[in-house]
Amino acid sequence: MTYEELIQDTEYKEIASLSHKEIKNFIVNEITENKQWARAANLYQLAGILAFMLGTFKAFMPYFIHQQAEGLLWLVAGIVFSFTILIVFHELVHALAYLAIGARHLFFGCQPKKFMFYVQADKAVVDYRQFKIIALSPTVLISFLSLIGMIFFYQQPAFYFFISVFGLHSLFAAGDFGLLCFFQNRPEMEIVTFDVKEEGKTYFYGKEKRKNVSL
Numbered sequence: 001m002t003y004e005e006l007i008q009d010t011e012y013k014e015i016a017s018l019s020h021k022e023i024k025n026f027i028v029n030e031i032t033e034n035k036q037w038a039r040a041a042n043l044y045q046l047a048g049i050l051a052f053m054l055g056t057f058k059a060f061m062p063y064f065i066h067q068q069a070e071g072l073l074w075l076v077a078g079i080v081f082s083f084t085i086l087i088v089f090h091e092l093v094h095a096l097a098y099l100a101i102g103a104r105h106l107f108f109g110c111q112p113k114k115f116m117f118y119v120q121a122d123k124a125v126v127d128y129r130q131f132k133i134i135a136l137s138p139t140v141l142i143s144f145l146s147l148i149g150m151i152f153f154y155q156q157p158a159f160y161f162f163i164s165v166f167g168l169h170s171l172f173a174a175g176d177f178g179l180l181c182f183f184q185n186r187p188e189m190e191i192v193t194f195d196v197k198e199e200g201k202t203y204f205y206g207k208e209k210r211k212n213v214s215l
Contacts, residue, residue, distance in 0.1 A: 001144040003123040003194055006205060015189070016204040027178030034181035041177035044139070048170025052199070055163035056112050059097075061203070078164030079106050086165060087117055090172060093138040094119045101130045107197055116175065120195035120202070127192050128183045181207040 006012055031038045040166050064067040069192040093107050103124035108115045126134065148170070149162030182204065183191050189206035196203065 001125050001127075004039075006125050006192065006194070008205075011207040012192070012205040013207065014082075014108075014203060015186070015191070018118075018201045018202045018203065020109060020118070021111070021112075023116060023118070023175065030181040030185060031174075032076055033185050035179045037177050037184055041174055044173065044177075045170045047064050048167040050167075051163050052129045052167025055160050055167065059160045071160045074157045075160040075164050078161040079168065081161070082165050082168035086148055086169060087172070090169070091117055091119045092136040092143065094134060097134040097137040099126065101126070101133065105197075118175070120197070122197040123193050123194055125194045130141070131183065132180065135180050138171075139173045139176065139194065142166075144193065188195045 001009075019187065031041065055075060059071040062070075063072050090110060095108075098106055098121045099117065103121035103126070105122040105124070106119055107122060108117075108119050143166060144161045146166035149153040150159055150166065153159040186206065188209060189211055191204055193202060193204045196200070
């Protein structure tokens with residue numbers, strides 16, 4: 001469905017609009033009301049935090065006992081990487097997912113004070129199934145690569161780089177899970193979403209799901 005077709009479709013009604021400056025509060029509200037995607041987000045973040053704490057502890061021990069700082073340096077490198085290059089990589093994966101579903105006219109945005117970064121597609125209409133691909137692609141890919149790195153470099157200093165990336169990225173993905181909650185919190189509706197660049201807004205349109213009638 002194109003943007004023009006959606007606007008002309010009388011079955012769809014606007015159910016929410018979101019200024020890009022209000023994303024954080026919107027996400028918090030949706031996560032609070034959700035029990036499925038929110039639980040997945042919490043489990044992912046818990047696993048990430050525990051992994052990061054374990055990695056930090058293991059990296060510091062050789063330094064305190066034998067004055068060996070190599071593992072600690074790799075841990076710091078992972079932290080620096082996570083707060084710089086990883087953010088860019090995360091958004092690029094979102095962009096590639098948008099391109100994969102046929103969306104064009106992509107644009108990037110950020111709110112440094114709120115530590116929020118995003119990529120959106122101007123007037124590209126996306127349904128729940130497509131949005132799941134877009135939202136979850138960075139989490140799946142980065143978690144997979146991090147785990148492969150931890151396995152490959154286990155008991156080597158580079159292990160601490162990958163465990164810090166895995167742990168910190170779990171905190172970056174909260175916004176993606178929060179937007180998924182919006183769809184899941186309204187199971188009675190077929191919801192689509194699109195962004196309007198010139199307005200700096202994201203819109204959600206929905207229609208009632210048709211019930212199957214047995215004859």
